[in-house]
Amino acid sequence: MSEMQAAVSRDGRTRVAFIGSECYPFIKTGGLGDVMYALPRALTRQGCEVRVILPYYRCIPDRFRSRAKYRGSFMMDLTLEGRTFYVGIMETEMDGVVYDLIDNREFFDWGSPYTGLWEDIPKYCYFSKAALAILNYMEWIPDVIHCHDWQAGLVPVYLRTRFEGTPVAAAKSVLTIHNLRFQGICSIEHLKYWSGLPDHLFDYPIFKINEREANMFKGGLAFADKITTVSATYAEEIQTDFYGEGLNGHLWYHRPKLCGIVNGIDVELWDPAADALLKAPYSRDDVLDKKKENKLALQERLGLEQNADKLVLGLVSRLTDQKGLDLIDAVFQQMLDENTQVVILGTGDPRYENAFRYYESACPGQVCAYIKYDESLAHQIYAGADALLVPSLFEPCGLTQLIAMRYGTIPIVRETGGLKDTVEPFNENTGEGNGFTFDRYEADLLLDAVRRARRVFLEDRARWDALVCRDMEKDVSWENSAGQYMALYNELKSWD
Numbered sequence: 001m002s003e004m005q006a007a008v009s010r011d012g013r014t015r016v017a018f019i020g021s022e023c024y025p026f027i028k029t030g031g032l033g034d035v036m037y038a039l040p041r042a043l044t045r046q047g048c049e050v051r052v053i054l055p056y057y058r059c060i061p062d063r064f065r066s067r068a069k070y071r072g073s074f075m076m077d078l079t080l081e082g083r084t085f086y087v088g089i090m091e092t093e094m095d096g097v098v099y100d101l102i103d104n105r106e107f108f109d110w111g112s113p114y115t116g117l118w119e120d121i122p123k124y125c126y127f128s129k130a131a132l133a134i135l136n137y138m139e140w141i142p143d144v145i146h147c148h149d150w151q152a153g154l155v156p157v158y159l160r161t162r163f164e165g166t167p168v169a170a171a172k173s174v175l176t177i178h179n180l181r182f183q184g185i186c187s188i189e190h191l192k193y194w195s196g197l198p199d200h201l202f203d204y205p206i207f208k209i210n211e212r213e214a215n216m217f218k219g220g221l222a223f224a225d226k227i228t229t230v231s232a233t234y235a236e237e238i239q240t241d242f243y244g245e246g247l248n249g250h251l252w253y254h255r256p257k258l259c260g261i262v263n264g265i266d267v268e269l270w271d272p273a274a275d276a277l278l279k280a281p282y283s284r285d286d287v288l289d290k291k292k293e294n295k296l297a298l299q300e301r302l303g304l305e306q307n308a309d310k311l312v313l314g315l316v317s318r319l320t321d322q323k324g325l326d327l328i329d330a331v332f333q334q335m336l337d338e339n340t341q342v343v344i345l346g347t348g349d350p351r352y353e354n355a356f357r358y359y360e361s362a363c364p365g366q367v368c369a370y371i372k373y374d375e376s377l378a379h380q381i382y383a384g385a386d387a388l389l390v391p392s393l394f395e396p397c398g399l400t401q402l403i404a405m406r407y408g409t410i411p412i413v414r415e416t417g418g419l420k421d422t423v424e425p426f427n428e429n430t431g432e433g434n435g436f437t438f439d440r441y442e443a444d445l446l447l448d449a450v451r452r453a454r455r456v457f458l459e460d461r462a463r464w465d466a467l468v469c470r471d472m473e474k475d476v477s478w479e480n481s482a483g484q485y486m487a488l489y490n491e492l493k494s495w496d
Contacts, residue, residue: 218247
């Protein structure tokens with residue numbers, strides 16, 4: 001066995017390095033931060049040795065910055081002209097996961113993680129190269145380097161070019177697509193300068209997308225040993241014109257190494273039996289009584305008519321087109337009747353913020369539009385609502401439907417991405433299924449799904465209650481997903 005191989009497998013445990021631009025609780029702007037936190041913890045419970053590498057942003061809260069210990073530093077070359085930059089390593093550990101934060105004031109000491117592509121391209125060229133360099137520096141060589149989204153897209157490229165022949169080159173690479181809409185597109189000259197990569201990579205099979213522009217994500221997808229997305233359906237969808245965001249042909253070409261693994265949720269954070277934010281915490285055994293208590297408390301807090309027999313529809317979401325809010329807006333008045341209330345929590349496009357404020361003023365006691373984010377109210381909506389609306393235009397995975405099921409709240413979703421993979425349509429003949437779904441992106445089909453849900457709620461409560469219990473029994477944890485990633489990592493290890 002070579003020294004390089006020995007470094008990979010000292011104690012027999014699979015070693016995985018996660019590389020991404022955000023990770024809860026250090027910094028989080030979306031679902032990527034949740035995955036970078038929860039999946040490494042689940043893998044650790046399954047016997048992996050995991051390190052998470054992320055930038056040491058100035059905006060990371062002081063309570064985490066103060067815990068990080070200095071592990072070392074060195075200078076690293078970057079850019080076509082070989083400019084050198086400082087790379088510092090700050091390290092901390094939580095729940096068996098080691099976090100290595102890359103320190104460089106020039107790149108990470110100002111603003112939010114994402115500012116604009118002109119500034120972000122240099123930042124994440126530096127980050128991708130530095131992440132590999134610190135693994136060599138610490139002599140911690142992983143079996144698999146698991147990269148996330150375009151910000152880490154250069155890692156597989158650097159691994160097989162600038163780092164070829166170094167210890168870290170023994171690792172295999174996985175690149176996960178969380179949301180293909182964001183790709184790191186810039187001028188060829190800008191990426192070529194900051195990455196310092198050779199000219200032959202800036203052709204169509206790798207970075208080039210037209211005569212002027214390059215795409216960081218495209219290059220990473222070409223060089224990665226495996227590509228994953230956050231649901232099996234999304235893996236298929238992104239190979240089509242509608243969902244492919246201009247990369248569908250590239251992904252179709254690389255389809256032999258593409259697969260989908262659905263996300264889970266943190267079942268400790270989202271646990272109705274231990275949720276201190278609820279009026280009445282509950283489990284599967286007492287959900288039918290306690291959800292009524294939580295519904296009445298939610299109605300009271302939001303100024304709605306207190307009546308446990310009303311169907312309460314919840315919406316917890318960013319208020320954007322992606323989330324299907326144009327469908328909701330188109331049929332909002334038709335969704336309402338004397339037996340229905342609607343609760344909205346979120347911020348986003350002023351068009352939707354104003355529309356929902358209007359509905360609240362036009363339907364007092366029946367609609368509440370809470371146009372801000374409130375963590376406690378989010379938990380209370382999941383517990384107190386009867387059904388949750390998720391009619392997304394596209395949804396790579398989706399977390400809200402998983403949280404809703406954990407809380408015994410029935411999802412009403414469009415059959416796309418992870419929504420299709422996690423919500424089985426209710427069958428009125430057999431009683432099977434765990435939610436209400438519709439396929440085509442049409443407002444009338446959303447309205448039909450709401451009406452079907454309301455009919456079961458009002459006229460066949462026994463079946464509705466069975467749905468509630470079935471959803472609470474569904475395993476939405478990270479353990480199953482982590483097991484699938486372990487199988488993928490082991491497949492890659494077998495390539496040696």
